[in-house]
Amino acid sequence: METKNKTTIIRGHAGPETMNGSWFDTDRLILNPDTLQAAKRQFLSPSTALALQGCAASWIAGRTIQEPWRYDAPNITGNIIHNIFEQLYNLPPENRTNTTFLNITSYTLEKLQATRKLTNQQFSDLAKLVEQNYDGLCALTDPTQTNVAGTEVLVQGDIAGIPFRGYADRIDLNNKNMQQVVDYKTGKAPTAYKIRKYGDAHGDQIIAYSMVIAQNDGTTPQPATLLYTADRQARTVTPNRKHKQTVRDLFTKSWNKLATATERNEFLLEPTPLCGWCPLVSVCPAGSGVPKKDGLPKPDDPRLPGTKPATLPVNGPPHGKGMETKNSKPEAAGTKTADIPATPNRVPQHSHKLYGGSQAWNLMAGQYLNGASYAVQGTMGTITLSVQLLQDAKMRTTKNRIETLSRALENMVATAQARISIVDSPADGIATRLRGSMRTFVEQTPPPIGDGHNAEEMRAWGEKCVAYMCWQAELAARIIMEPQPRLNLDCLF
Incomplete structure (x- = not known):
């Protein structure tokens, strides 16, 4: 059983950090060679399999274009809390006390403060958040009574013939000495209604680990536990036949989708409720009118893809550079444009051009729809x-x-x-x-x-x-x- 050293607190990022040279082509994203290479996978992790159920272009953008480091970003705080829990559970049971937790937290945050130049207020905010999650953890389970087999355990095998690789937060040994996966979640626990409506992403993730562990050991997949530490809720997920088939279908579909996308270099744009959190939203053809989360790249960010008309070479123009045409014909003198009234339901009938530009409150821009209109x-x-x-x-x-x-x-x-x-x-x-x-x-x-x-x-x-x-x-x-x-x-x- 292999464990991963996560003492760097935040998982590393490998590969290109820009999508410049990639470009949008109507309903798909074409990647530059470096980003395309980074998109290829020898294994699928549960998180990647789940992410690929949404927009493939958004998935690779999230893996490529990194947001600036923020001490209060959910992915940062989540990794800090996971790291502290990992250090705690690596100790013998009798040493997993409140005092030990406070010492680990102080050491971890002081190291982070030195490297990230945290203010005293930011340090205090993180300490309170970590303590809140620790209190939730202790309300759900007793660290001193937990039989831990390993933390950040490398789990590798296959699901439905698809190569699998991921790191389980924790693996415990139950009263039958069977391995049981435990996963920490620092966000809110989903309601039963949301699980019915949107599916059980967290359950699928943890069952995938249970299936591979059981396959490697020649045993039966054991129930797995999700600990929503800030929310003080625990959920046990049982790997029944239906749930296991859902996981197999998930990995098969995601693997085939990624293989097709990388083989053709065509990452289809699939609008989802998460468009407003995508790094590409400001330039993506599918992102028009979507409310955007603060802090995302602006349209002129040099890391973003551009666009490519048919006359351009494969990599398209440098990002942010306009397309200049020198062969356009000036409108002949006396040409009438008022013959087509600017009515709300009139669009030019014999032109591939649909939109013009005007103030947002105007429906039309001359004879064209106003693309900037509300x-x-x-x-x-x-x-x-x-x-x-x-x-x-x-x-x-x-x-x-x-x-x-x-x-x-x-x-x-x-x-x-x-x-x-x-x-x-x-x-x-x-x-x-x-x-x-x-x-x-x-x-x-x-x-x-x-x-x-x-x-x-x-x-x-x-x-x-x-x-x-x-x-x-x-x-x-x-x-x-x-x-x-x-x-x-x-x-x-």
């Missing part, structure tokens, strides 16, 4: 939402389904807007507010699509969504126009 931003966001709703309903995201659902959602916004507003343009501010209200309703009550539902159910759901949007708009108007400084707050308790 209408285009909102509608692109609705299309992204439609893709996710179809995926949540376990439906194939065909173009016809995406368009149909997107039109239905936008029709609902237009219906609500017509009921509560004197302005009817999809670029008006109230339309944007209503789209946000629609997303709130969708999060609470997903649309009845897919197997077991029908069109009448969908229409009834749409009416409820419209009513909800109108109610929120009316409530906002009342709050603004009818202020109530003194409120009866009893309903909140």
